[in-house]
Amino acid sequence: MTGAHISYGKLDVPVHLVRGDRLLACDVSMEVLGQGFLPAYTEGDNSGVVATDTMKNVILRRAHAYEGRTLEGLLDELGRGFLSTYPAMEGLRLWAAEQPFLPAGGRVFRRVDGDHAVAELELAQRDGTVGLVAARSGRVGLRLLKTTGSAFTRFARDDDTTLPERVDRPLFIHMDIHWRYTDPAAALGDGHVDPEEVLAFVVERHDAFVSESIQQLVHELGQGLLDHRPQLGEVSFRAENHTYDPVPGAQDAGPLRKTYTSPFPAWGLITLVLTR
Numbered sequence: 140m141t142g143a144h145i146s147y148g149k150l151d152v153p154v155h156l157v158r159g160d161r162l163l164a165c166d167v168s169m170e171v172l173g174q175g176f177l178p179a180y181t182e183g184d185n186s187g188v189v190a191t192d193t194m195k196n197v198i199l200r201r202a203h204a205y206e207g208r209t210l211e212g213l214l215d216e217l218g219r220g221f222l223s224t225y226p227a228m229e230g231l232r233l234w235a236a237e238q239p240f241l242p243a244g245g246r247v248f249r250r251v252d253g254d255h256a257v258a259e260l261e262l263a264q265r266d267g268t269v270g271l272v273a274a275r276s277g278r279v280g281l282r283l284l285k286t287t288g289s290a291f292t293r294f295a296r297d298d299d300t301t302l303p304e305r306v307d308r309p310l311f312i313h314m315d316i317h318w319r320y321t322d323p324a325a326a327l328g329d330g331h332v333d334p335e336e337v338l339a340f341v342v343e344r345h346d347a348f349v350s351e352s353i354q355q356l357v358h359e360l361g362q363g364l365l366d367h368r369p370q371l372g373e374v375s376f377r378a379e380n381h382t383y384d385p386v387p388g389a390q391d392a393g394p395l396r397k398t399y400t401s402p403f404p405a406w407g408l409i410t411l412v413l414t415r
Contacts, residue, residue: 173229210258230263256334274326277317321372380407
């Protein structure tokens, strides 16, 4: 037969862990790696297949036993439990997307839509031993509007260039940030980087830094994170430029009175991967 690479799994299992006054809410997904289930594809032999509905039940049962505080720790506990129970699973990729709730006072949490933490782990078993292969974490869905202190000038111009140079603009970007650790095990120990700390660092650095472009901005943010967190081996960004257009004539009202409107709906894309 021709070569085949297979996987299967379960997506978006909702988990809400209430631990006293703490709440960890997320959607958990998993993908089984390896060729152990190939007969289900080639011969219709499901005798060794772990049903995805069973995966959902195991995720919920094992999540109930979790007492930690991080997405990475939850995924590690789930993955090791699966691999120790089902030896036909050669490896697993698990990922979780936080459901963001904010404390609103007392016993009330307020659900918010917007940026949230994500985590991904890959585990494998060899000779009965489960090992962590890779870890990737992130903060995604950021929507950041900076009212002043951003520019875009001195770019290439030709007959098709209509964009004016703007020495000071309100910069509105959509941004995803991911990071990897030099040693993946740091994601599960004292070296874990809290996504809330990353968010606070990015906002503070963005506020203080006068950028000439989004490219320069993400480089400044990435280099700062690598300097700030030596356990990180890689930081990556995906940013879209959603900057508003000035209303014609509004700039005549003075530097402190500006009015803008939504831009043409086609977004500039900027990506960057920095490694140590």
